[in-house]
Amino acid sequence: MTAPFLRSAQKVGCEKIFRDVMSGSTTERPGLSEALGYARSGDVLIVWKLDRLGRSLAHLIEVVQQLHTEGIGFRSLQENMDTTTSGGQLIFHIFGALAEFERALIRERTQARLSAARARGRIGGRPPRLSADQIRMAQRQLQDPDLTMAEVAQAFHVSRTTLYRALKKTAQG
Known part of the structure; x- marks a missing residue:
């Protein structure tokens, strides 16, 4: 002290x-x-x-x-x-x-920056772990009855959850 x-x-x-x-x-x-x-x-x-x-x-x-x-x-x-x-x-x-005014300004500026980035074609967030080619390869490998989802995920160095999400997104998109 x-x-x-x-x-x-x-x-x-x-x-x-x-x-x-x-x-x-x-x-x-x-x-x-x-x-x-x-x-x-x-x-x-x-x-x-x-x-x-x-x-x-x-x-x-x-x-x-x-x-x-x-x-x-x-x-x-x-x-x-x-x-x-x-x-x-x-x-x-x-x-x-x-302080409340400052928080509101920060919120407005953040929203404006995000809108401008979207207009330029940029999306935020973490980049996908698997490319489109890797997802297609994983889909082909999963057609093999001898391979499990866990084995395919391990081959691409991702978790099963990541692989499931990528496959789901590809199916929806």
């Missing part, structure tokens, strides 16, 4: 300090989970920086809304944000609105 945080935490009257040593982007953070489980209505959860609380802006907003629902305040020392004040709540709600 950094010395500046400890000094700052002591100045603002923190009674209990929880610590995570991994990245803020990590999904499982025992220190955060313990702090959220420990906090009660009327408490204020204090972090050194906003990025210590949430993996992303959306996650940060979700956690702070959960805290608000449970009557727990939130403060970030570096950003000087305090949701226990009306000004801090306003700033936080503006952050939330901006």
